[in-house]
Amino acid sequence: MTRSLVVLVSWVLLVGGARAQSPRASEVSAAKTLAADKLRAHIDFLASDLLEGRGPGTRGDALTQLYLSTRFQELGLRPGAPEGGYLQPFELVGVTGHPDTMTFRAGTDTAALAFGADFIASSGHSSERSELKASPLVFVGYGIQAPEYQWDDFKGMDLRGKTLLILNNDPEDDPALFGGKTRLWYGRWDYKYEQARKQGAAGAILLHTTPSAGYPWQVVRTSWTGEQFELPAPAGGEGERLQVRGWTTEEATRRVFQLAGHDLDALRLAANRRDFQPVALGITVSTGFDNQVRRRATANVLGLLPGSDPALAREVVLYTAHHDHLGLKADAKPGEDAIYNGAVDNASGVAALLEVARAFTLLPQAPARSILFAAVAAEEQGLLGSGYLAEHLPMPAGRVAANINMDGLNIHGRTRDVTVIGLGKSSLDKPLTALVRAQGRGVKPDQLPDRGFFYRSDQFSFAKKGIPTVYFSSGVDFIGRPAGWGKARRELWEREHYHQPSDELGPETNLEGAVEDVQLFFLLGAQVARTREPPRWNPGDEFEAPRLRSLELLKSGGAQ
Incomplete structure (x- = not known):
């Protein structure tokens, strides 16, 4: 014994x-x-x-x-x-996407991100083609709506058809908000994609850092490449899903923000306040997937x-x-x-x-x-x-x-x-x-x-x-x-x-x-x-x- x-x-x-x-x-x-x-x-x-x-x-x-x-x-x-x-x-509906590059444009300036090294993305729905065509990019902080904390990162902005850039995690500086350092569901990627869907967004991109995700970039690469699965959409619900769900590295995101003269660190700091307002970045994003769809x-x-x-x-x-x-x-x-x-x-x-x-x-x-x-x-x-x-x-x-x-x-x-x-x-x-x-x-x-x-x-x-x-x-x-x-x-x-x-x-x-x-x-x-x-x-x-x-x-x- x-x-x-x-x-x-x-x-x-x-x-x-x-x-x-x-x-x-x-x-x-x-x-x-x-x-x-x-x-x-x-x-x-x-x-x-x-x-x-x-x-x-x-x-x-x-x-x-x-x-x-x-x-x-x-x-x-x-x-x-x-x-x-x-x-x-x-x-299960299995979707294997073959992504194009992801291109960001501000005026005549562009930044093209490489799949795997700079971004990972998958189709948000189970059709043969999903894409973003010059979708306006909006920074929405943590992408959280939490009435019990009097917190709303969307502030009523019309986000239909836009692509949302979202911070991973939840605000952690104040112990009285969101559990302080303890992450709540509000800080999880699945919550953020769901909130973007509810806002009518076309796409959602999460900014990856190892501290905010709790794992390195290689985990994003292995988990979000290859065939991705989801439960079948309810009748009539396919059109409500995001076109694209993605992640970008911190270094790549900085390059994107610099296109239109935005300071990533300053916007991240602003996102930790209740009075944060979504920021239309003056940048569009384009990408697309030819998808192989099968049911398993x-x-x-x-x-x-x-x-x-x-x-x-x-x-x-x-x-x-x-x-x-x-x-x-x-x-x-x-x-x-x-x-x-x-x-x-x-x-x-x-x-x-x-x-x-x-x-x-x-x-x-x-x-x-x-x-x-x-x-x-x-x-x-x-x-x-x-x-x-x-x-x-x-x-x-x-x-x-x-x-x-x-x-x-x-x-x-x-x-x-x-x-x-x-x-x-x-x-x-x-x-x-x-x-x-x-x-x-x-x-x-x-x-x-x-x-x-x-x-x-x-x-x-x-x-x-x-x-x-x-x-x-x-x-x-x-x-x-x-x-x-x-x-x-x-x-x-x-x-x-x-x-x-x-x-x-x-x-x-x-x-x-x-x-x-x-x-x-x-x-x-x-x-x-x-x-x-x-x-x-x-x-x-x-x-x-x-x-x-x-x-x-x-x-x-x-x-x-």
């Missing part, structure tokens, strides 16, 4: 109480079976070259779905999809462990991990590794999902609430699989007690701490903190709050529906390593391996710390599943209102 489990058993015996002692002891016993070799076995298969990077709608995607559904079946989980079966199929099928994979309590079994604890990755590198040179294996991101999270499911099946009795295990598709394309599941849940959102999301396990060894992304948002903090301390470790908040990790993985899809969520990762204080080693390793991994073909399982991969984290995933869900009072968002949290609406809908009989 590991040291952390010995401590946990002692805690159970001391504070569990006579009636709660037996089930908690059985949970600890099940958690003891979670082991590094079992995790590694799943990762070995899911991140193998055979699956060719698990790109959505590919053979590797289909093999992944088969592997997961048969594993669920082997564990005795019931089919969990809304219409029966283990698969929840849905359609993918699927979420869902397995259900029915609850044992006649009343609470209608409610579920939802575990999620995304099973997709980036597929094959479209522009790989001969002899170059062209497979985005995605071992950490997120074969490791899927391995954790499978092992947590196995641990639940070892309990002598199923928990009071049901447990729904969902391996979701197309996360790398903008949380598409979890977004589809959130809109097509097998039960009303008000009956989902909590979502526990697993995205990327610790591969560097054991830690003295656990990092909770979104610490302070919900009542899930309390049981999680107790379990972490019982392992002899400590809880830390997000160590990189400016990167908005809470809004970058699948839990966000369910939080928007009001479902209390938890998402945590390993800490940075590694046992047997000097101070600062964990932070340095994390930065190195992000710089060299994140969304790169080198994200592979190797002999140096150390899953001992991952085991302790997976035990927490299991034990937290087990506690939520047997606790009569469901989790809740803390008062005033941004997701409290949709939760209250979903619960009220249940009470009124509008959702059964």
Whole structure:
């Protein structure tokens, strides 16, 4: 038995109480079976070259779905999809664009940006041609409308048909605004593109810097080139989408601003004030794409462990991990590794999902609430699989007690701490903190709050529906390593391996710390599943209102 489990058993015996002692002891016993070799076995298969990077709608995607559904079946989980079966199929529209150069013009002066080096862009809709023809360029600061902060970067300007240049991130100088250094959804690229669409813009370009994005330019290049996926537009909605969604480097953006005599730094400074006004730059932008459009099928994979309590079994604890990755590198040179294996991101999270499911099946009795295990598709394309599941849940959102999301396990060894992304948002903090301390470790908040990790993985899809969520990762204080080693390793991994073909399982991969984290995933869900009072968002949290609406809908009989 590991040291952390010995401590946990002692805690159970001391504070569990006579009636709660037996089930908690059985949970600890099940958690003891979670082991590094079992995790590694799943990762070995899911991140193998055979699956060719698990790109959505590919053979590797289909093999992944088969592997997961048969594993669920082997564990005795019931089919969990809304219409029966283990698969929840849905359609993706894949668009591969072949961009022209991007040309900016101010009077007779022009600046032509090179694709890849200066800009990355993709079609905003699924037609054979998308383009910007001398579209006026307007700088709209952060592109945020937030009534609760009395903030509106658009100020009523007519932006129809224009292209918006938008700063990444959100204003961070004032702790009383937008969480200060902590990034909110307002700072995320998907929010900004959506706001541009709502304004009727023809295109939207984000200014990339590594600090504002939280990742280097190479991640933009790998994530936004090749085939891009989206859910099909609703009937009649294709015309409302942006023609072009793009990114430009800071150096290239400076060249563009200089065309018309604008100072980028001065405008960025002005954008941090409430009284900022959009600036028509006197510049037009032109570019276009010939698109290859095809529809592909993918699927979420869902397995259900029915609850044992006649009343609470209608409610579920939802575990999620995304099973997709980036597929094959479209522009790989001969002899170059062209497979985005995605071992950490997120074969490791899927391995954790499978092992947590196995641990639940070892309990002598199923928990009071049901447990729904969902391996979701197309996360790398903008949380598409979890977004589809959130809109097509097998039960009303008000009956989902909590979502526990697993995205990327610790591969560097054991830690003295656990990092909770979104610490302070919900009542899930309390049981999680107790379990972490019982392992002899400590809880830390997000160590990189400016990167908005809470809004970058699948839990966000369910939080928007009001479902209390938890998402945590390993800490940075590694046992047997000097101070600062964990932070340095994390930065190195992000710089060299994140969304790169080198994200592979190797002999140096150390899953001992991952085991302790997976035990927490299991034990937290087990506690939520047997606790009569469901989790809740803390008062005033941004997701409290949709939760209250979903619960009220249940009470009124509008959702059964």
